[in-house]
Amino acid sequence: PQGSARIIDLPQISDPRGDLTFVEGGNHVPFDIARVYYLYNVPVDSERGGHAHRDLEQVIFALSGSFRISLDDGTNKTEFWLRDPRKGLYVNRMIWREMDAFSQGAVCMVLASHPYDESDYYRDYNEFQAALRGEAK
Numbered sequence: 424p425q426g427s428a429r430i431i432d433l434p435q436i437s438d439p440r441g442d443l444t445f446v447e448g449g450n451h452v453p454f455d456i457a458r459v460y461y462l463y464n465v466p467v468d469s470e471r472g473g474h475a476h477r478d479l480e481q482v483i484f485a486l487s488g489s490f491r492i493s494l495d496d497g498t499n500k501t502e503f504w505l506r507d508p509r510k511g512l513y514v515n516r517m518i519w520r521e522m523d524a525f526s527q528g529a530v531c532m533v534l535a536s537h538p539y540d541e542s543d544y545y546r547d548y549n550e551f552q553a554a555l556r557g558e559a560k
């Protein structure tokens with residue numbers, strides 16, 4: 424669906440001492456931030472994700488290094504390469520995502536709309552597809 428994934432540009436305050444970027448829940452990010460988590464020490468051949476969420480919305484950043492995110496809303500597949508700490512990828516609910524091609528030392532930070540809840544996950548692609556068909560009715 425339209426608006427299911429898009430890049431969010433954050434402010435950047437730069438001076439000779441370096442760059443500063445900030446993010447405000449409900450302002451730059453279209454939800455109240457309930458959780459922040461990050462991936463680090465990721466082996467370069469690692470594949471992460473492989474799930475969708477019933478309700479969770481997220482914004483995903485490469486704070487350092489780069490990686491690829493592949494998205495699938497059941498109809499369209501898209502691919503994003505994240506490599507700029509100023510640009511976050513908004514991912515709506517009910518989007519299957521896979522992440523790979525992590526660069527050495529990459530750090531992925533995720534802002535999430537809800538606390539961790541395993542029952543919010545679809546970890547089976549067929550089950551995810553069936554749920555999408557159910558919602559389309």
Ligand code: TYD
Pocket residue numbers: 458460462470471472473539
């Ligand atoms: P998972 O979401 O599958 O990681 P990724 O999508 O990055 O591959 O989570 C991996 C494990 O960590 C899983 O056992 C659930 C646990 N976990 C938490 O306990 N809290 C969290 O906030 C997250 C994101 C994961």
